[in-house]
Every structure is written in C-alpha cells, then in structure tokens.
Amino acid sequence: MSNNRQYWLLKTEPESYSWNNLLQEGETLWDGVRNHQARKYLLEMKPGDFCLIYHTGKEKAIVGVAEVTTSAQPDPTDSQSPNYWVAIRIKPLFSLSRPIPLKQIKNDPQCQHLLLVKQPRLSVMPIDEDTYNYLFKKYL
C-alpha cells in the first residue's frame, strides 16, 4: 500500500475544527467541502494516503499528519439528493513538534509550485512526494 501512497494537504479553520479536535476524536469525517476542485481531489484519495493538516486563520501553519481511512463517500451535510459533494475519513498519525509556518513555505524556493502558495483559497490539494519529504527533512 505504501508504495503508491499519495500525499495531500487539508486546510481547516482551527476555531471551527482543529487538529486537537481530531486528536480527541480519534477519527473524523472530513465533510463540508464545497469546491469543485477540492471535490475532485477528495475523489482521488484512498486509504493509506497521508494528509498534512494545515491551520488557517491566525496560525497559518502545518500542524500534523493524518492518514486517510476511507475513500470518498457521500457528504451527509449535502442536502441535495443524490448527494454531489463527498467526504473522506481521516485519523491522526502524529503532531508536528514544530509546526511549519506558511511564511517559511512561501519563502522557500523549493515550495513555490505548491498550490498552497499559488492558490491560497483552495482547501484540499495534492502535494508531491518529493516536496512532502523535503518539508520534513528541512523543517523537522
């Protein structure tokens, strides 16, 4: 499974749902995504993929890593029938002892291609494996 693992970044406003909430819950349904591009990425996710969890708002930093536990399913918060929007489940893997701030990522020449930098409003996005590994090597 790990040989074709993909990497993603999920954005959340910690005042509505934080990394700590996820730690307490143990596993959660990542629902409420209402953007077509983000939906497309959710549909590509599969169990075993890793997700960087990013806190937007005041913090603006990557704070933890979670693992996808289910592929996309109908989003129960979607009122239209049949459901169009989708959700996945994730569980926390580990917290970053030193969160990686957006500022560092934006200042890093090797991160300029990231959608986090180029498309600041996107809430679900892929991260290539090389950059994922690079971030951990450089900033942890």
Add this chain to the structure above:
DNA sequence: GCCAACGTTGGC
C-alpha cells in the same frame, strides 16, 4: 452566454 454585482475566503 455574458458580465456586473455580490459574497466568501484567507493572507496581510
């Protein structure tokens, strides 16, 4: 089908 107006997101 175009586009102006408006709302939302999120960084600064």
Add this chain to the structure above:
DNA sequence: GCCAACGTTGGC
C-alpha cells in the same frame, strides 16, 4: 480591517 482572488447569482 482591508483587499485580492475567486465563486456564485441574476439581469439582460
């Protein structure tokens, strides 16, 4: 608090 980017809505 402001504003840029982006999405949605509605009039034509």
